[in-house]
Amino acid sequence: MARQQLFDPWPSPTFSFVLDESVLLRPIGGREVHAEQLQNLLRIGSLRAVELQVMPMDREEQPSMDGPFNLLTVKKGEQVAYVEIHTYPRLITDAEEVRVLSERYGLLRAQALRPNESLGLIEKLRGQL
Template structure:
C-alpha cells in the first residue's frame, strides 16, 4: 500500500510540474491561468505542487489554453485511476471512513474543536498536522495535507452530495496557524458556505442550551447504504453502524441545527469576523 501511495503521489507531482512548465511557457501567472480555467490562484499552486489532484475537465481546458497538443489528455486516464486510489491514501485507522465518505450522497458534520478537514485550507491543515503530538515528520505532514485536500474534491462532481456543517463559534475564533492563515480560512468558509449543495451554520457561544457537549461527530450516508456515524477522540476512531446509535446521533444533529444560526446569518457573522480581523 505504501509503495502504491508513493507511485500515485509521484504521478500527481509529475503532472503538476508539467502544467507549471507549460504555464510559464505560455507567459501566464498562476492567477491569470486560474481565471482562464475557473480556478483560484491557490488551487493552481496546489495542482502544480502535486498537492491537489487535477480533474479531467481541468486537464481538457488546460491542454487547450496552454497549447499542450494533447500532452495533458494523455495522462487523463492515469489520473482518473490514481484518483480512486488517492481516496484511501490515509492512515490505516482512517481508511474505512474515507472510503465511505468518498461514496457519500449525504454528509452531516458537527465540530466544536477545529474546522472540519473537508473545509480546511492547505495552510490551516498544515498548521494542524504540524502541531500534532507526538510530532510528525515533514514528509508525513505533507502527505497528510495532500490527502486532506484530495478529500475535498468531493465538492466538485455534479450532482454532488448534500452537505451540512455546524461549527461551534469557538472554532471560528481560534486563529490556528496565525492571523493570515485564520483570515484565509474564514474566506474559504464563505466560499464553501455559498455553494448550493452546502448548508453552513454556526452554533453561537451565547446559546445557553447545547445538546452536544460530548464532542464532534459525522453522519454519512453512502450511496445505496444506510447512514453511519463516525467519531474520533484523541486519535481513537469509532465507526458506528448500529442502527439505534446512529438514529440517536441523527436526532441530536437535528437539534443542533435547529439551535444554530441560519446559513444566511452564519455567512453574515463570518463576513463580520473578516472585517474585524
C-alpha cells in the first residue's frame, strides 16, 4: 500500500510497466481479491504518468524469460537496475549491465500490447470473473 503512494505527488514521477499476462490470470487471494487487483491495475494504468503494457501469453519468446527486473532513473538521469530472485535482492549499478537490461526493456515494450490494448485486456479479464 505504501508503494502506491508514489503515484500521488504532483508532479508525479513517470512509470512504465510490462506485466506478463500470466500474472493477470492467477487468482491469488480468491475471486473477489483478484477482481479488486484487476480493477486497481485499471485505475493505475489510466493515470497520466503511468504506461502499463501486457506481454501476451501467445509470444513464444520474450526478452525477460530470465525473470523480472526493475529499471530506475535517478534524478541525475543515471539508470540503475534492481532484481530480486527468491528473496535475494541485487542493485545493479554497473553501466554495461544496466545498458543490457535497458535494451531488453525496450524490446519488451516493443513486443507487448500497446497501453490501450493492455487496459482493454485487463478490463475483459475482470469482466470474466
